[in-house]
Amino acid sequence: MILNANxxxxxxxxxxxxxxxxxxxxxxxxxDKVYSQYKLAELFTxxxxxxxxxxxxxxxxxxxxxxxxxxxxxxxxxxxxxxNKRKNQTLKGLLQEVALEAERLYVTxxxxxxxxxxxxxxxxxxSR
Amino acid sequence: MMSLNKMSLGVIVKKQFQYxxxxxxxxxxxxxxxxxxxxxxxxxxxxxxxxxxxxLSINTTLYTNTSVLILTMLWIVIHAIMITTKAERENGFTFxxxxxxxxxxxxxxxxxxxVLGGITTILASFLLRVIVYFxxxxxxxxxxxxxYQLSDVxxxxxxxxxxxxxxxxxxxLLGMITQLHRMLPVIVPVLVIGMIITIAQTESDVIIRxxxxxxxxxxxxxxxxxxxVTSILCFIGAxxxxxxxEARR
Amino acid sequence: MNVVECKDLTxxxxxxxxxxxxxxTIKENTITGLxxxxxxxxxxxxxxxxxxxxxxAGEVRVFNEQPFQSLFVSANVIYVDDQMSFSGxxxxxxxxxxxxxxxxxxxxxxxxRLFDYFSFQPNQIHIHLSKGKKSTFNMIIGLASxxxxxxxxxxTTGMDASVRKDFYRALLKDYLAHPRTIIISSHHLEEIEDLxxxxxxxxxxxxxxxLSMDELKEYAVGLTGRTEIIEQWTANKEVIYSRQIxxxxxxxxxxxDYIPLEQAKQLGIEVSSIAASxxxxxxxxxxxxxxxxxxx
Numbered sequence: 001m002i003l004n005a006n007x008x009x010x011x012x013x014x015x016x017x018x019x020x021x022x023x024x025x026x027x028x029x030x031x032d033k034v035y036s037q038y039k040l041a042e043l044f045t046x047x048x049x050x051x052x053x054x055x056x057x058x059x060x061x062x063x064x065x066x067x068x069x070x071x072x073x074x075x076x077x078x079x080x081x082x083x084n085k086r087k088n089q090t091l092k093g094l095l096q097e098v099a100l101e102a103e104r105l106y107v108t109x110x111x112x113x114x115x116x117x118x119x120x121x122x123x124x125x126x127s128r
Numbered sequence: 129m130m131s132l133n134k135m136s137l138g139v140i141v142k143k144q145f146q147y148x149x150x151x152x153x154x155x156x157x158x159x160x161x162x163x164x165x166x167x168x169x170x171x172x173x174x175x176x177x178x179x180x181x182x183x184l185s186i187n188t189t190l191y192t193n194t195s196v197l198i199l200t201m202l203w204i205v206i207h208a209i210m211i212t213t214k215a216e217r218e219n220g221f222t223f224x225x226x227x228x229x230x231x232x233x234x235x236x237x238x239x240x241x242x243v244l245g246g247i248t249t250i251l252a253s254f255l256l257r258v259i260v261y262f263x264x265x266x267x268x269x270x271x272x273x274x275x276y277q278l279s280d281v282x283x284x285x286x287x288x289x290x291x292x293x294x295x296x297x298x299x300x301l302l303g304m305i306t307q308l309h310r311m312l313p314v315i316v317p318v319l320v321i322g323m324i325i326t327i328a329q330t331e332s333d334v335i336i337r338x339x340x341x342x343x344x345x346x347x348x349x350x351x352x353x354x355x356x357v358t359s360i361l362c363f364i365g366a367x368x369x370x371x372x373x374e375a376r377r
Numbered sequence: 378m379n380v381v382e383c384k385d386l387t388x389x390x391x392x393x394x395x396x397x398x399x400x401x402t403i404k405e406n407t408i409t410g411l412x413x414x415x416x417x418x419x420x421x422x423x424x425x426x427x428x429x430x431x432x433x434a435g436e437v438r439v440f441n442e443q444p445f446q447s448l449f450v451s452a453n454v455i456y457v458d459d460q461m462s463f464s465g466x467x468x469x470x471x472x473x474x475x476x477x478x479x480x481x482x483x484x485x486x487x488x489x490r491l492f493d494y495f496s497f498q499p500n501q502i503h504i505h506l507s508k509g510k511k512s513t514f515n516m517i518i519g520l521a522s523x524x525x526x527x528x529x530x531x532x533t534t535g536m537d538a539s540v541r542k543d544f545y546r547a548l549l550k551d552y553l554a555h556p557r558t559i560i561i562s563s564h565h566l567e568e569i570e571d572l573x574x575x576x577x578x579x580x581x582x583x584x585x586x587x588l589s590m591d592e593l594k595e596y597a598v599g600l601t602g603r604t605e606i607i608e609q610w611t612a613n614k615e616v617i618y619s620r621q622i623x624x625x626x627x628x629x630x631x632x633x634d635y636i637p638l639e640q641a642k643q644l645g646i647e648v649s650s651i652a653a654s655x656x657x658x659x660x661x662x663x664x665x666x667x668x669x670x671x672x673x
Contacts, residue, residue, distance in 0.1 A: 011590070042550060045549050045571060050574070100642070133524075134449065134452070151464035152464075222461060224480070
């Protein structure tokens with residue numbers, strides 16, 4: 001992954017999201033050790049303090065736990081926490097923007113739901 | 129806790145001196161070229177006279193090493209001034225340095241230059257004799273001491289070395305003073321030359337007395353002492369002058 | 378421990394105060410970006426920290442010592458810029474050898490590898506190098522010396538894009554392996570911001586702010602929306618920059634404090650983040666308006 005330096009999000013959030021995605025994808029599971037701040041810094045050419053901030057954010061949210069002197073590891077609840085968080089924050093945020101754009105274009109709720117249904121159907125078709 | 133480098137002044141001065149030996153290598157090559165040129169000039173003879181009397185003609189040609197001497201003295205003054213210039217001072221500050229270590233390493237360098245200059249000047253005068261003897265003049269040579277005792281040679285060398293030290297340190301101080309303000313490189317030479325002219329015109333014997341102070345000293349120990357004290361004063365002056373000089377301007 | 382401490386540091390240059398009551402502290406083992414416009418005093422500050430220049434007033438301490446004329450500071454600090462001068466008698470290989478003698482922690486292996494990687498020739502002379510090559514070579518000296526305080530003043534002058542990238546990565550990798558305090562001054566914040574832990578923005582010799590990179594990123598937001606709504610919204614807030622776009626749309630950059638962003642979004646105000654480098658440009662504008670006013 002290449003970080004988007006000018007992007008909308010601070011780097012440490014991008015780092016934490018990257019680790020979350022790794023967990024969602026199943027690349028990291030319960031009690032797996034995640035990259036250290038130094039490894040992350042090296043990986044993405046970022047300051048290790050920034051990487052540490054991303055890791056601490058996840059620790060604060062209960063997605064990672066710390067073993068003294070050993071590093072940070074994935075908690076048992078990690079997957080659930082991430083899913084909930086993404087539903088409540090990311091997805092909701094996206095939908096808010098969709099709603100706003102729909103308002104501007106005078107698209108009704110029914111139309112919107114229909115469009116969404118269509119897209120989901122297509123995606124299922126793709127993945128089949 | 130971070131580990132910090134601790135280096136003594138002596139160590140830095142030594143390193144800087146070694147660095148300057150490499151950086152200023154051209155100073156020594158210019159000395160060689162200069163002395164060769166001086167010898168070539170001297171081969172023409174510095175003065176000649178002839179007399180004719182009763183079928184007997186006498187032609188005398190005077191060969192002296194004066195040009196070697198003078199050019200070498202000029203050489204040390206010029207280089208002493210040159211190493212105080214901005215460009216050279218900046219080179220001195222590329223690596224670990226402060227003004228004191230930079231001045232001390234320059235002093236060491238000028239000392240070495242004086243020693244080499246002193247030795248080569250005296251040896252060059254011997255070379256001159258040898259060339260004249262074997263290749264140029266087949267006529268008898270009336271030497272003011274054509275043959276020398278080793279002790280005389282050594283005294284000559286030592287004397288020359290100390291003259292060069294004196295001139296080098298004086299040039300260094302002068303050069304350093306001119307670095308203080310950007311107008312000084314213009315003003316100082318004017319002042320110095322002006323002073324010399326004024327002294328010459330007023331027939332004041334300041335310069336003569338001043339040079340006698342060093343030149344006429346027959347006691348070797350006093351001679352060396354006088355020059356050493358003067359040179360050390362010059363360098364202390366240069367260090368004081370440069371103390372507030374900013375590097376890498 | 379603080380590596381650098383300045384208190385009311387002032388440096389007069391002629392009539393001008395190149396530094397004006399500057400008070401900063403820089404923590405050990407951080408990478409700090411020194412940002413500011415031309416003539417803001419970046420180089421002056423760095424040269425004082427390196428011990429080359431003396432302060433006119435105020436206090437400055439580097440490793441708890443006054444840097445001017447200090448051999449201790451000189452032995453632990455390296456200042457790299459494009460004006461570094463080496464005697465014309467020395468080849469590049471000679472210079473590396475000399476640097477090795479002067480700096481106890483010099484990493485000859487690293488120097489040699491970088492030297493080869495950037496395809497330098499051992500017998501080249503420094504003054505004959507191109508601008509970019511000079512900068513690249515100076516950077517090698519800066520990295521390999523492993524000085525506890527390493528300062529790069531506009532290190533990428535003349536470097537092409539690929540060398541810049543290599544430089545930033547080399548800097549970071551070496552910093553990770555051998556943590557030390559690094560200050561980089563640059564006009565290109567966008568290029569170095571990922572590397573930085575802190576940003577020090579100075580303007581006309583004064584500190585504008587000293588923030589962590591993350592704080593800086595969240596310092597301000599961009600708001601785009603109908604002019605009247607924007608004006609109403611930012612009436613008593615700190616507006617850093619504002620510009621009319623289109624007929625009745627305004628884009629403005631405001632300090633993030635106390636702005637309820639969710640509410641703003643509801644009102645149809647588009648909230649965008651603002652790049653740190655743009656923010657610094659907006660903050661350090663000399664007056665309101667801009668280049669457009671010159672052509673009016």
